Amino acid sequence: MARRNAKPIRVGVFGAWRGAGFAQLALNVGMTPVAVCDQWESRAQQVAERLELTAYSDFDKFLEHEMDAVVLCNYFHEHAPYAIRCLEAGLHVMSETAACKTLGEGVELARAAERSKAVYFFAENYPFFATNQEMRRLYQAGEIGECRFAEGEYVHPVTAAESNRLAPGLSHWRNWLPVTYYCTHALAPLMYVTDFMPLAVNAQAIPRTPEQLAEPQVRRNDISCYMMLRMDSEAVFGLNGGCNGLSGHGNWYRFQGTRGLMETSRVGHMGQVRVVHEPFNLPEGGSRERIYTPEFPVAKELAARAGHGGGDFFVMYHFAQAIRKREQPWFNVYRGLAMSAAGIQAWRSALDNGTAYPIPDFSDEAARALYEKDQWSPYPEDAGPGQPPVSVKGKIEPTRTQRAAARKAWKEMGWTGEG
Numbered sequence: 001m002a003r004r005n006a007k008p009i010r011v012g013v014f015g016a017w018r019g020a021g022f023a024q025l026a027l028n029v030g031m032t033p034v035a036v037c038d039q040w041e042s043r044a045q046q047v048a049e050r051l052e053l054t055a056y057s058d059f060d061k062f063l064e065h066e067m068d069a070v071v072l073c074n075y076f077h078e079h080a081p082y083a084i085r086c087l088e089a090g091l092h093v094m095s096e097t098a099a100c101k102t103l104g105e106g107v108e109l110a111r112a113a114e115r116s117k118a119v120y121f122f123a124e125n126y127p128f129f130a131t132n133q134e135m136r137r138l139y140q141a142g143e144i145g146e147c148r149f150a151e152g153e154y155v156h157p158v159t160a161a162e163s164n165r166l167a168p169g170l171s172h173w174r175n176w177l178p179v180t181y182y183c184t185h186a187l188a189p190l191m192y193v194t195d196f197m198p199l200a201v202n203a204q205a206i207p208r209t210p211e212q213l214a215e216p217q218v219r220r221n222d223i224s225c226y227m228m229l230r231m232d233s234e235a236v237f238g239l240n241g242g243c244n245g246l247s248g249h250g251n252w253y254r255f256q257g258t259r260g261l262m263e264t265s266r267v268g269h270m271g272q273v274r275v276v277h278e279p280f281n282l283p284e285g286g287s288r289e290r291i292y293t294p295e296f297p298v299a300k301e302l303a304a305r306a307g308h309g310g311g312d313f314f315v316m317y318h319f320a321q322a323i324r325k326r327e328q329p330w331f332n333v334y335r336g337l338a339m340s341a342a343g344i345q346a347w348r349s350a351l352d353n354g355t356a357y358p359i360p361d362f363s364d365e366a367a368r369a370l371y372e373k374d375q376w377s378p379y380p381e382d383a384g385p386g387q388p389p390v391s392v393k394g395k396i397e398p399t400r401t402q403r404a405a406a407r408k409a410w411k412e413m414g415w416t417g418e419g
């Protein structure tokens with residue numbers, strides 16, 4: 001995919017679990033992976049040996065490595081401070097979700113990105129499913145008129161055993177994440193298709209049942225939520241989940257416009273798009289209903305082999321393109337922060353019985369400055385007066401038996417950290 005004679009972009013990955021995939025994918029987009037950093041040293045070593053990279057366990061040393069770009073695949077809630085360090089060092093950054101842990105951190109990140117000449121790319125991959133790229137193309141060509149309502153759904157149930165495996169350590173972010181926070185997989189495709197930005201959010205959370213709370217794992221957050229966002233176009237977006245832990249693993253997206261409907265198919269397979277018109281808004285020569293399987297717009301084979309419906313390939317592809325063109329990508333810092341802020345403000349709403357909360361415009365200094373001291377955080381390292389619980393039911397402690405089950409699972413996977 002690289003232009004012939006284009007200088008390879010040297011990239012390092014921070015976090016060797018999800019990061020391992022990006023190091024491999026870099027090779028397909030004209031990047032050269034050069035370094036990997038993880039405090040879980042055996043993980044970093046494995047990736048380093050497979051791809052001939054230099055392994056680090058310490059971020060400061062990793063940052064000194066000769067490279068042009070960094071992919072941040074460390075913990076969900078710790079991206080902003082590392083992104084700021086990279087931007088200040090002149091390194092291009094691709095950051096996994098979320099962009100920030102608090103609104104105050106978001107303000108700092110927006111300011112740092114503006115001070116830097118480097119690219120900031122928010123790595124939302126779900127908009128790059130073939131279906132979602134096709135729906136963006138259709139929408140931008142006017143197929144359904146103006147979108148007035150859209151719905152996004154991200155359903156990802158896990159067993160207790162998977163839950164423990166994915167979240168080693170009692171303080172691991174997955175064990176503390178309020179259910180609205182991981183909303184980007186549901187929201188980003190809706191924003192990408194329409195170009196709309198969120199202004200305000202309200203949410204209700206769905207707590208775990210007593211049976212779900214008794215499972216042999218240590219998560220204490222709720223099982224799902226519903227979020228409603230008012231967009232800058234006056235449209236309303238609904239999100240089923242943050243991350244919905246109920247049954248029916250998958251993703252669905254639906255757009256209702258002034259002249260038609262388009263959605264990912266709920267019957268058959270998820271790779272289909274369905275477009276519907278009424279007799280009174282049928283385009284000339286068009287059909288009332290069509291259902292088809294779209295292809296990726298470029299790099300079909302490489303994308304088809306990549307994870308998350310090809311999305312993992314496309315985030316690296318667009319990251320490399322943005323660096324080569326020296327321009328900020330569509331998934332820039334402001335959109336990344338808007339999505340992350342939607343999750344945070346939705347949690348305030350869920351704890352306040354669904355009252356609407358504003359989502360700051362991080363591109364506007366006057367608007368964002370109001371939030372610069374906002375360090376409201378559910379994570380254990382920030383515990384203290386005024387900080388929120390991770391369930392609408394309040395603080396729920398895992399039992400001794402549940403901790404023991406989780407610790408056994410972590411030991412089996414080679415986890416040597418605390419907790």
Ligand SMILES: NC(=O)c1ccc[n+]([C@@H]2O[C@H](COP(=O)([O-])OP(=O)(O)OC[C@H]3O[C@@H](n4cnc5c(N)ncnc54)[C@H](O)[C@@H]3O)[C@@H](O)[C@H]2O)c1
Nearest residue numbers: 015016017018037038039040057073074075076096097098
């Ligand atoms: N977009 C997607 O589809 C998708 C899928 C999975 C994960 N993710 C994101 O990827 C990120 C990483 O998730 P994950 O699933 O790999 O699990 P994870 O968060 O458990 O892994 C993070 C890795 O980073 C390492 N790490 C964290 N802080 C470090 C530090 N200070 N120094 C050195 N190493 C450090 C950890 O040891 C761990 O191996 C998260 O932000 C998550 O949201 C995205």
